[in-house]
Amino acid sequence: MHSVFNPHSPQGRAVATLWWAMLGVGGAVWIAVIALMLIALLRRRRSAEPATAGVEPPSARRAFVGWIAVAGVILAGFLVYDFVLDRSLGGRASPELTIVVTGHQWWWEIEYEDSIPSQCLVTANEIHVPAGQLVRYKLRAADVIHSFWAPTLAGKRDLIPGYEASVSFRADTAGIYRGQCAEFCGLQHAQMAFYIVAQSPADFAAWRAATSAPSPPPTDSLASYGKSVFMSSGCALCHTIAGTDAWGTVGPTLSHVASRSTLAAGTLPNTRPNLMAWIANPAAIKPGTHMPAALLSGEELRGVVAYLETLR
Amino acid sequence: MKRAAVLVAALLVTGCEREERRLNGPPAAAPVQFVTQVGLQPGPVVISDTAPGPFESNAAATANGQMLFSQMNCSGCHGNGGGGMGPALMDDQWIYGSRPDQVFASIVEGRPNGMPSWKNRLTTQQVWQLVAYVRSLSGLTPKGARPNRDDHMMVKPAPAQTPNARPKNSGRR
Numbered sequence: 001m002h003s004v005f006n007p008h009s010p011q012g013r014a015v016a017t018l019w020w021a022m023l024g025v026g027g028a029v030w031i032a033v034i035a036l037m038l039i040a041l042l043r044r045r046r047s048a049e050p051a052t053a054g055v056e057p058p059s060a061r062r063a064f065v066g067w068i069a070v071a072g073v074i075l076a077g078f079l080v081y082d083f084v085l086d087r088s089l090g091g092r093a094s095p096e097l098t099i100v101v102t103g104h105q106w107w108w109e110i111e112y113e114d115s116i117p118s119q120c121l122v123t124a125n126e127i128h129v130p131a132g133q134l135v136r137y138k139l140r141a142a143d144v145i146h147s148f149w150a151p152t153l154a155g156k157r158d159l160i161p162g163y164e165a166s167v168s169f170r171a172d173t174a175g176i177y178r179g180q181c182a183e184f185c186g187l188q189h190a191q192m193a194f195y196i197v198a199q200s201p202a203d204f205a206a207w208r209a210a211t212s213a214p215s216p217p218p219t220d221s222l223a224s225y226g227k228s229v230f231m232s233s234g235c236a237l238c239h240t241i242a243g244t245d246a247w248g249t250v251g252p253t254l255s256h257v258a259s260r261s262t263l264a265a266g267t268l269p270n271t272r273p274n275l276m277a278w279i280a281n282p283a284a285i286k287p288g289t290h291m292p293a294a295l296l297s298g299e300e301l302r303g304v305v306a307y308l309e310t311l312r
Numbered sequence: 313m314k315r316a317a318v319l320v321a322a323l324l325v326t327g328c329e330r331e332e333r334r335l336n337g338p339p340a341a342a343p344v345q346f347v348t349q350v351g352l353q354p355g356p357v358v359i360s361d362t363a364p365g366p367f368e369s370n371a372a373a374t375a376n377g378q379m380l381f382s383q384m385n386c387s388g389c390h391g392n393g394g395g396g397m398g399p400a401l402m403d404d405q406w407i408y409g410s411r412p413d414q415v416f417a418s419i420v421e422g423r424p425n426g427m428p429s430w431k432n433r434l435t436t437q438q439v440w441q442l443v444a445y446v447r448s449l450s451g452l453t454p455k456g457a458r459p460n461r462d463d464h465m466m467v468k469p470a471p472a473q474t475p476n477a478r479p480k481n482s483g484r485r
């Protein structure tokens with residue numbers, strides 16, 4: 001379950017522990033206050049004589065100052081706990097992998113950094129990571145403020161245009177962890193999901209090697225026709241496909257798009273009918289999306305879909 | 313007096329209107345077929361048609377045009393409206409006419425000396441959005457719909473602060 005209470009990373013567990021500690025201490029204080037109030041209400045007044053108006057007994061003043069001090073100590077304790085925890089999550093430890101995440105309206109650009117430029121890898125909406133290794137995410141925004149939040153792995157961190165934030169965490173076990181934009185960013189904010197796919201280090205290395213290489217050119221006639229349609233229409237202006245002349249950087253890269261599990265940032269499962277419907281009229285599925293309806297005939301559309309399906 | 317004030321307030325409320333945001337469907341106007349490229353006309357002078365483009369008074373569409381202007385690298389030649397390799401777009405000089413249909417045709421057909429043809433590359437709707445933005449740079453579109461802010465360093469204030477263009481027989485030099 002994708003919940004903060006079901007953490008799968010040391011960082012997620014630290015946040016969950018803080019939450020439970022706050023609930024426990026806060027709950028204990030609440031019960032104590034209610035209990036003292038009930039005692040005060042129910043206890044029979046000891047002396048019949050009325051209290052002197054305007055003059056507080058010294059014991060009342062001492063109790064007043066004492067209880068404020070108790071509350072102050074508890075809150076200050078949580079303040080220190082929270083600061084220390086937040087700093088430890090801020091990404092000071094040296095990571096084994098650095099990934100640049102750029103938020104766009106409404107999808108995620110994912111870039112794997114490497115000291116060798118040819119080993120840098122760009123993909124979208126699906127973040128493959130090696131399980132058990134610390135990964136540092138550098139967070140940027142291309143247009144408006146977004147927020148990067150994988151509830152089972154770490155807390156939220158905002159992506160702010162013109163500023164680079166970062167968060168580090170490691171997924172303990174292999175699995176697929178869903179994430180979501182957590183800062184309202186426009187019409188399709190709700191349809192801006194991502195997946196962190198944690199794999200064993202060997203599987204991750206294999207995935208990275210396969211995804212770094214361009215897909216082979218299509219062999220069957222329909223897909224080849226689709227490729228020529230893709231290159232001669234508006235598609236190539238916004239999308240990149242590695243190994244071809246399509247070098248657009250406005251939309252998500254389509255290199256190896258068929259290997260991803262969803263379309264349009266987690267909006268639709270990646271199936272042939274969904275892909276066709278999405279290309280034919282994206283605004284019908286995601287109103288407000290910046291991708292326009294393609295100016296394609298039925299045959300051209302079938303060709304483009306057949307071509308995209310070869311990009312495994 | 314109080315009643316009159318309430319009445320006036322109620323009347324003002326009827327003026328409220330939400331701007332249309334076209335998220336889906338075909339564009340409002342079909343592309344033009346013919347473009348006049350010279351100012352000379354046989355017979356009596358006819359003042360050229362100044363019908364606005366479909367998105368001229370739509371702020372959301374003009375803002376989309378502004379986004380496309382940088383995404384499609386128009387600024388590569390036109391600068392941020394100030395010109396460079398290509399002509400400036402924020403002055404009152406229009407080589408191929410300033411009317412919406414003329415700007416539309418310049419984008420779709422391309423023009424000699426470097427302007428590429430965007431036919432089949434951008435949708436009709438996107439081109440009209442660009443038309444609205446390009447015309448807003450020199451104050452030709454309604455002031456209320458022009459972008460309020462530029463994302464780049466500009467040599468002049470944002471389109472919303474640009475004075476309205478003086479009416480002139482557009483398309484003439």
